[in-house]
Amino acid sequence: MLIYLAIHQDKPCRVTDVAASYRISRNHLLKVALGLGRLGYMTATRGRTGGIALARRPEEINLGEVVRKMEVDFALTECMQTEGGLCAIAPACRLKRVASKALAAFLAVFDDYTLADITGNRDQLAGLLDLPRSMKAA
Structure with a gap:
């Protein structure tokens, strides 16, 4: 989840999209997200334009x-x-x-x-996670 958020830092992500990209259970991912949020690695914003995002820069994780x-x-x-x-x-x-x-x-x-060290190949990761082209270019 942190890798996904690191390569998509320009706007909040939906847990559903992260789960679909990794092909894992949304319910399981919600539990992971809750833990990461409690530990201060991730933030969650409610609402139509909300979602989850890194709470810190990848270099700081x-x-x-x-x-x-x-x-x-x-x-x-x-x-x-x-x-x-x-x-x-x-x-x-x-x-x-x-x-x-x-x-x-x-x-x-x-x-x-750090998280930045393992996400330096952002374009390759984005391709493997089937992210839309607009996200790959960001």
């Missing part, structure tokens, strides 16, 4: 921050769960340390990029 705020569970293994899980080998297992290190590396890569 760090991907690592978005991933951390939007994902609720990063437990790669049962022992990484908040409650500790029920794994029988947890007291002697070294996988938790390895998985934690892998997760940190994964998130560190996202930390190095």
Whole structure:
């Protein structure tokens, strides 16, 4: 959704159009939009000329921050769960340390990029999302 909004910054977008472009459920996308709005990444305006839009410039939206705020569970293994899980080998297992290190590396890569970094190929993205020609030229 953020990619769509980044390549279409000239006016508000409709959730229905975003859902159609990505070929995903409008209801699911509404939940994502609600989360992004609550976190301050997106704004929503009601009315005939309303819609959704980025609340910040793409250069100001760090991907690592978005991933951390939007994902609720990063437990790669049962022992990484908040409650500790029920794994029988947890007291002697070294996988938790390895998985934690892998997760940190994964998130560190996202930390190095902004929304602007991944939308520099705006024309190509617009073509893939089947946006009207008027939006591609903007």
